Structure formats: structure tokens, C-alpha cells
Amino acid sequence: MKHLSIALGLLFALAATSHAEEIGSVNTEWKLTGSHKLVVEAFDDPxxxxxxxxxxxxxxGGIAGAFGVAEEVSDVSIACRQVGPIRFKESVPLQEDAFSERRSIIFKTLHVVRMVDRKRNTLVYLTYTDKIISGSAKNSVTAVTVDRATPIPVKD
Incomplete structure (x- = not known):
């Protein structure tokens, strides 16, 4: 029973992840079985x-990358921007994962956390990776200021 609940929890976590759109990539190291690369992806805040x-x-890249079993490194960066009129589809918590993506078969996940800075009426986005047992302090942060005429609806 314990194993079933762990498996169901993992499946739920995988199903709850959002999908990003690849914008482009550059090769950083050529490999016969697939190059290492830097990829830029975009996702819309849900x-x-x-x-x-x-x-x-x-x-x-390489054989492990080709089969999707390579554990990706924790070096990630982020830039969030206003790309149209800002409208809130629903109230948002002061902090929550806006996006997450697996970076290895089971153990590593990339997170983009949305935080609300009420004082400045700003959305702050932090990206980092974690593992089931330990994570990395490598991170990147960006912010999108929301016009004062549009207060951020915070879910308390």
C-alpha cells in the first residue's frame, strides 16, 4: 500500500507539471550521439x-541524454516579462510553483516559483532545481511590476 501511494504521488506530480515552448537552442559541446546544448523555453504564467x-x-546530449536518463545540471536562468495586458485569471497565493519540469527520470525538478511583493505590486519569479534528498543553491530571479491600477488579487 505504501508503494502504491508513493507511485500515485509521483504520477500526480508529473501530471501537474506545465509544458514550456522551446524558443531556440545553441550547441555547447558536440557529441556523436547528440550535442550538449543550452535551450531557451517560454511558458505563460497559468x-x-x-x-x-x-x-x-x-x-x-550523449547516450544518456538521447535516452532521457541524464541528470541535468542545476544551472538555470530566467527572465519574465509583460507580453500583453495583465489580467489575473484567479487570485494567487503569496507564493506558489507557477511552473515545474522534471530534470531527471525521478529525482530532480526545475521550479519556477511566483511570489507576490504586495508593497511594490510586483510579481517575483524565482527559478531553482531540487532533488528528493538535496537541492542546489543555484538560482535566478526576475520580476514583473504590475500597474498600480491593477492590484494583485492575493489568495489569503
Whole structure:
């Protein structure tokens, strides 16, 4: 029973992840079985219309990368921008994962956390990776200021 609940929890976590759109990539190291590269992906904030985040991340090539079993490194960067009128689809918590993506078969996940800075009426986005047992302090942060005429609806 314990194993079943762990498996169901992992499946739920995988199903709950959002999908990003690849914008482009550059090769950083040529490999016969597939090059290592830097990839830029975009994702739209699922609760905030008019905000898109662009995440730069390395992807391993080689045999392990080709089969999707390589554990990706934790070096990620982020830039979020207003790309249209900002509208909130629903109230947002002061802090939550806006996007997440697996970076290895099971153990590593990339997170983009949306935080609300009420004082400055600003959405702050932090990206980092974690593992089931330990994570990395490598991170990147960006912010999108929301016009004062549009207060951020915070879910308390």
C-alpha cells in the first residue's frame, strides 16, 4: 500500500507539471550521439494572463541524454516579462510553483516559483532545481511590476 501511494504521488506530480515552448537552442559541446546544448523555453504564467517567462537551461546530449536518463545540471536562468495586458485569471497565493519540469527520470525538478511583493505590486519569479534528498543553491530571479491600477488579487 505504501508503494502504491508513493507511485500515485509521483504520477500526480508529473501530471501537474506545465509544458514550456522551446524558443531556440545553441550547441555547447558536440557529441556523436547528440550535442550538449543550452535551450531557451517560454511558458505563460497559468494564472496571470500577459506574463511570459523565458528559462535558459542546459540539456545534456550523449547516450544518456538521447535516452532521457541524464541528470541535468542545476544551472538555470530566467527572465519574465509583460507580453500583453495583465489580467489575473484567479487570485494567487503569496507564493506558489507557477511552473515545474522534471530534470531527471525521478529525482530532480526545475521550479519556477511566483511570489507576490504586495508593497511594490510586483510579481517575483524565482527559478531553482531540487532533488528528493538535496537541492542546489543555484538560482535566478526576475520580476514583473504590475500597474498600480491593477492590484494583485492575493489568495489569503
Amino acid at each position: 494564472k496571470v494572463e500577459g506574463v511570459a517567462c523565458f528559462v535558459g537551461k542546459p540539456e545534456r
